Amino acid sequence: MTDLTRLTIADARDGLKAGTFSARELAAAHITAMDAARGLNAFITETPEKAVEAATASDEKLAKGEGGVMEGIPVAVKDLFCTKGVLTTAASHILDGFKPEYESTVTTNLWNAGAVMLGKVNLDEFAMGSSNETSYYGNVVNPWRRSEDDQPLVPGGSSGGSASAVASFSAMGATGTDTGGSIRQPAAFAGIVGMKPTYGRCSRWGVVAFASSLDQPGPMTRSVRDAAIMLEAMAGFDPKDSTSVDMVVPNFEAALTGDIRGMKIGIPKEYRLDGISSEISDLWDKGAAMLKEAGAEIVEISLPHTKYALPAYYIIAPAEASSNLARYDGVRYGLRVEGEDLADMYSRTRGEGFGEEVQRRLLIGTYALSAGYYDAYYLKAQKVRTRISDDFKEAFKTVDAILTPTAPSPAFAFGEKGDDPLAMYLNDVFTVPASLAGLPGISIPAGLSENGLPLGLQLLGRPFDEETVIRTAGVLEDAAGFDATPTDWWRG
Amino acid sequence: MSLDKATVAKVANLARIRVEEEKLDPLAAELNAILGWVEQLGEVDTENVKPMTSVAEMQLRWRQDEITDGGYQEQVVANAPSKDEGFFAVPKVIE
Numbered sequence: 001m002t003d004l005t006r007l008t009i010a011d012a013r014d015g016l017k018a019g020t021f022s023a024r025e026l027a028a029a030h031i032t033a034m035d036a037a038r039g040l041n042a043f044i045t046e047t048p049e050k051a052v053e054a055a056t057a058s059d060e061k062l063a064k065g066e067g068g069v070m071e072g073i074p075v076a077v078k079d080l081f082c083t084k085g086v087l088t089t090a091a092s093h094i095l096d097g098f099k100p101e102y103e104s105t106v107t108t109n110l111w112n113a114g115a116v117m118l119g120k121v122n123l124d125e126f127a128m129g130s131s132n133e134t135s136y137y138g139n140v141v142n143p144w145r146r147s148e149d150d151q152p153l154v155p156g157g158s159s160g161g162s163a164s165a166v167a168s169f170s171a172m173g174a175t176g177t178d179t180g181g182s183i184r185q186p187a188a189f190a191g192i193v194g195m196k197p198t199y200g201r202c203s204r205w206g207v208v209a210f211a212s213s214l215d216q217p218g219p220m221t222r223s224v225r226d227a228a229i230m231l232e233a234m235a236g237f238d239p240k241d242s243t244s245v246d247m248v249v250p251n252f253e254a255a256l257t258g259d260i261r262g263m264k265i266g267i268p269k270e271y272r273l274d275g276i277s278s279e280i281s282d283l284w285d286k287g288a289a290m291l292k293e294a295g296a297e298i299v300e301i302s303l304p305h306t307k308y309a310l311p312a313y314y315i316i317a318p319a320e321a322s323s324n325l326a327r328y329d330g331v332r333y334g335l336r337v338e339g340e341d342l343a344d345m346y347s348r349t350r351g352e353g354f355g356e357e358v359q360r361r362l363l364i365g366t367y368a369l370s371a372g373y374y375d376a377y378y379l380k381a382q383k384v385r386t387r388i389s390d391d392f393k394e395a396f397k398t399v400d401a402i403l404t405p406t407a408p409s410p411a412f413a414f415g416e417k418g419d420d421p422l423a424m425y426l427n428d429v430f431t432v433p434a435s436l437a438g439l440p441g442i443s444i445p446a447g448l449s450e451n452g453l454p455l456g457l458q459l460l461g462r463p464f465d466e467e468t469v470i471r472t473a474g475v476l477e478d479a480a481g482f483d484a485t486p487t488d489w490w491r492g
Numbered sequence: 493m494s495l496d497k498a499t500v501a502k503v504a505n506l507a508r509i510r511v512e513e514e515k516l517d518p519l520a521a522e523l524n525a526i527l528g529w530v531e532q533l534g535e536v537d538t539e540n541v542k543p544m545t546s547v548a549e550m551q552l553r554w555r556q557d558e559i560t561d562g563g564y565q566e567q568v569v570a571n572a573p574s575k576d577e578g579f580f581a582v583p584k585v586i587e
Contacts, residue, residue: 097571098571099570099571100571101564101567101568101570101571198548199547199548200548200550213545214547239553239555242552242553243546243547243548243550245550246553305536307532308532308533308535308536311529311530311532311533312533314526314530315530315533322507329508330573331573331580331582332569332571332580333571333572333573334573335573336573336574338583339583341583341585342582342585343508344510345582346508347505347508348510350507350508350509350510351509351510351511352510354509359509359511360519360523360526362507362509363500363503363504363507363509363519363523364523364526364527366506366507367495367499367503367523367527370503377527379543380533380538381533382543382544382545383536383538383541383542383543383544384533384536384538385543385544386538386541386542386543386544387536387538387541389544421522421525421526422525422526436544438547438548463548464548
């Protein structure tokens with residue numbers, strides 16, 4: 001039999017329906033792959049028993065001709081989604097031993113659609129990072145290596161475990177969350193597809209909060225079609241999330257018509273950064289040429305406030321985080337470090353429980369919100385955010401989608417940007433503006449760097465117009481014909 | 493605006509994060525580098541610009557003020573590091 005782990009979700013769905021293989025066989029193949037890939041440290045918690053149990057239930061449904069859109073499909077869940085009775089860590093020491101008594105809405109939707117959970121995957125602590133180097137549970141390794149050496153590379157972040165699990169064929173898809181690029185940038189680093197839907201499309205209920213006005217769950221898969229299938233399963237109105245939008249979830253897969261004739265694609269001139277490598281800008285030009293070849297019109301656009309997106313983000317996100325993470329105090333769940341009194345217990349618990357990057361951001365956020373500085377930092381950043389959002393609104397009066405690179409470089413080695421938080425923040429230069437504006441975006445693998453690493457291109461669309469983004473991404477995916485896979489050195 | 497060691501200690505206290513004395517200076521340097529970089533926001537004209545407070549253009553929904561959930565004290569305290577008779581237990585706060 002062919003290696004079942006190499007199938008796409010769409011292929012596996014068809015194979016399951018046709019009875020070519022069973023959901024139990026599919027789960028077993030992935031459990032074996034997950035075990036063999038332990039060296040990548042993608043999973044924090046493996047749940048093979050649950051996977052077999054769910055696959056058995058799927059087989060029963062499939063036998064009766066029933067089942068949801070993801071019936072029997074094995075997926076990994078970013079360990080930021082609360083899963084009932086299964087350890088949920090946010091990759092932080094401070095959530096030691098936390099087993100939620102409830103299930104997040106997005107994972108509930110996935111299980112209702114028939115998906116099978118393989119386990120919970122690693123991430124940057126509280127999703128704060130771009131390289132998966134801040135996890136309490138250790139670094140995640142990218143399945144890809146440079147052609148000239150076998151130095152371990154970062155998988156990107158914060159959804160690094162999701163990216164590594166999908167790229168290493170340990171899972172057919174994974175949930176991610178994107179606050180400033182945490183789905184799209186790791187997808188680019190690992191040569192897979194990652195989609196952040198419009199803010200409000202997927203419920204945030206039961207997702208450990210980082211920055212509530214930015215956080216948005218989305219799918220990470222190995223094809224655009226798979227992303228469309230998985231997004232449809234994840235999305236939907238949820239009254240338990242006050243910013244969930246009450247809109248019908250379209251059949252996203254049906255958007256893949258392959259026809260983008262007459263569509264206008266914007267190329268923002270401000271994304272041509274000084275010092276950007278020629279391989280990134282060449283790939284971008286190639287992507288534009290492919291869309292033009294498919295009948296789209298390429299239009300240069302201006303997003304004048306682009307350079308202010310990162311500094312605005314690094315006030316807004318830490319400010320929201322400082323408020324959200326106030327709940328970790330050693331009283332209700334997780335770690336408690338005893339102290340001389342209650343206040344001392346709080347400070348010791350948080351001092352030991354949070355890692356360095358999280359502490360840094362909480363301090364920045366606390367400072368930005370403190371008396372006397374609120375207007376200068378937080379209010380100013382919120383006003384700049386309005387201007388960034390207005391830039392996009394203006395652009396979308398003339399274009400239907402925007403094409404940019406996903407990240408300014410391919411995956412890098414561990415420690416390469418470790419000493420300078422600002423150098424790390426620059427990884428998100430192309431993804432953060434759309435996060436601030438709440439827009440849907442997708443990263444698709446479009447080529448290889450000179451040293452053999454995957455590079456991604458990003459497409460952005462109007463709010464709640466995921467369909468145009470998916471349609472355009474499908475065309476770009478076909479034209480780019482990216483079919484490289486990492487050698488499976490980790491199987492040893 | 494530049495943070496000195498005393499300010500970092502004050503902010504750390506506000507954030508209820510215990511920071512060792514010897515870490516205050518390096519932290520001040522890091523935070524100053526980030527805040528210095530953020531200063532460029534001052535270049536943006538935000539006169540008469542409203543702060544963005546809602547991502548999607550939507551009104552927050554109204555709902556009936558009624559009890560729809562609850563009644564499971566054991567589950568609420570299930571993950572507590574210390575609990576007593578269905579309550580969260582903390583060190584004594586009243587002398």
